[in-house]
Amino acid sequence: MEKGPHYAKGREIRRQLLGERTVERMAQTVYDDPMMNKFGDYASEAVFGMLWGRPGLDLKTRALICVVSDTATHAWPELKIHLRMARNMGWTEEELSEALLHMGGYVGLPSVREGLLVARELFREMREEGEGAAP
Structure with a gap:
């Protein structure tokens, strides 16, 4: 290509x-x-x-949008990637966990539960890699 x-x-x-x-x-x-x-x-x-690369939103905001979208559509492998991006753009583990919890009233607790499990695994991996110390 x-x-x-x-x-x-x-x-x-x-x-x-x-x-x-x-x-x-x-x-x-x-x-x-x-x-x-x-x-x-x-x-x-x-x-x-x-x-x-479009203007209008920063990368940090775009990353959070992807986390929300992945959780709502049950895109678990993509959620892991986008959570890493969100952490690298400055969202804390606490903020991302809270964003996921907030979605419980809108996309349902089963999706939020799975999202939190993905987040827990990714946050642990990133701490082990030295790429995102927990706040």
Whole structure:
């Protein structure tokens, strides 16, 4: 796939959101074959370059929107990724937990429970990696 005008910007935004270590780990485990590599290139161009790179909202706010969306749609693997992005953008574990709890009245407790379990696992992983000390 030919790289478009938003590709480089998207790659940079993705690295900013996820962190260098996570981007490299995903390159070796998720995007390590031609099919997924094409997907990664597309996501860099269209999602990170064009969508995340739009003016009007900061990356911190966009990350929280993704956490809410993932929880509401039961996108648990994506929630783990977006929670990492949200932590890297400055949301605390407490703030993200509270955002998830707040959703209980709107998307239901089963979704919130699962979201909190995903968050607990991710926060533990990030602390072990030294990438997000608990407040």
